[in-house]
Amino acid sequence: MNVTQATKLVAAREIRVKLRDRTFLFSTVFFLLMAAAATILPPMLSGGPASVAVVEAAAGPLREAGLEVRTVPDDRAAEQAVRDGEVDAAVVSGPAVLAMDEAPDDVVAALSTQPAVRLLDPDAVDPVLAFLVPFAFAFIFFVTSQTFGVQIAQSIIEEKQTRIVEILVAAVPVRALLAGKMLAGTVLALGQIALVAVVAVVGARFAGSDGLLSLLGPAIGWFLPFFLLGFVLVAAMWAAAGALVNRQEDITGVSMPVQLVVMLPFFAVIFFNDNAAVMRVLSYLPFSSPTAMPLRLFTGDAAGWEPLVALGLLLVAAVAFVVAGARVYEGSLLRTNGRTSVRTAWRSRETIG
Incomplete structure (x- = not known):
């Protein structure tokens, strides 16, 4: 052998x-x-954003949806709050929703019309x-x-x-x-x-x-x-x-x-x-x-x-x-x-x- x-x-x-x-x-x-x-x-456990930055004039629908709203003076401050990790999403003029790596479905649903979503860091894990x-x-x-x-x-x-x-x-x-x-x-x-x-x-x-x-x-x-x-x-x-x-x-x-x-x-x-x-x-x-x-x-x-x-x-x-x-x-x-x-x-x- x-x-x-x-x-x-x-x-x-x-x-x-x-x-x-x-x-x-x-x-x-x-x-x-x-x-x-x-x-x-x-995917099953991941939920929507818990907080959103927005100017006071546009905060009403978001509060009614039960989201945690943080008011900011302008759109620039709202975007910066997302980048700094202080909030999960932001609503800016357009209207448009800003998020880092995942579209915030609950924020989008809370608005009367579905705005465009722009991810600031789409490749993030x-x-x-x-x-x-x-x-x-x-x-x-x-x-x-x-x-x-x-x-x-x-x-x-x-x-x-x-x-x-x-x-x-x-x-x-x-x-x-x-x-x-x-x-x-x-x-x-x-x-x-x-x-x-x-x-x-x-x-x-x-x-x-x-x-x-x-x-x-x-x-x-x-x-x-x-x-x-x-x-x-x-x-x-x-x-x-x-x-x-x-x-x-x-x-x-x-x-x-x-x-x-x-x-x-x-x-x-x-x-x-x-x-x-x-x-x-x-x-x-x-x-x-x-x-x-x-x-x-x-x-x-x-x-x-x-x-x-x-x-x-x-x-x-x-x-x-x-x-x-x-x-x-x-x-x-x-x-x-x-x-x-x-x-x-x-x-x-x-x-x-």
Whole structure:
């Protein structure tokens, strides 16, 4: 049996086992519901402006409609109040309604005739979406890479602990064993994310959010290849961590570096998503680019060439970590006499399979 055939055999077995796992099925349903909520709820929850600036002579119909009216001396002051964020909309001579990023339907309806609506900042991202989208990207990558990564490590530890690995390496090349596990995890994780992307697109169409769909489309499209390479990078680290120990209870100690390099970018993207300079840096770092770059594409802050460069850097990093992880894996897989250090595994890799 050659390496390719063995890899497919191992991957097929791992996929069959995972598809029967209730935890995997539950997480998939959870992500699908989250994607649907993120695209359907914002349009449903978004309401009209709570306040409007207008000169006193035109304030009557707005007050009768129950809107919060702020009187200003002239149209110029009304427009400035909108730009400063003091009110949500303004009614000026024409008549015309001014708003920053969304037409205020309740203000328009309160006037006797429907005036022209001029958006002062038509390309602005809705504040609700500005929070939900970065959180969704970061959360999905973080949870998925952690969940599948831990499962790869636990599978390796279980085989070492039960000494099944000694039987496996006699029939299957070591590299094929590692490649099969990583391939299965990657296929399942990418399939899960692809389903999430489909649900997000369908949810946006269902909600009638064509503008939202045009914004999310490029971000989702880029998120898939970034997620793929980012997951491979993290999976290689989890596989190496799992091979270093022989008991499930020891995985916490060796996996701490892996968890940190996934957790820190997650919180960085969440807390600094409105900081253009920090997000620019994060979008090029391999561990944070899978979420930071799609987010910058969503907000329109990234030039067309930037995702290509970031994806190239991530590809180089993923290949390097796979090579390094495979070496540590091979050097520690058959060591069943306790925890193996990375240095020992690196130096004493055995030529098996």
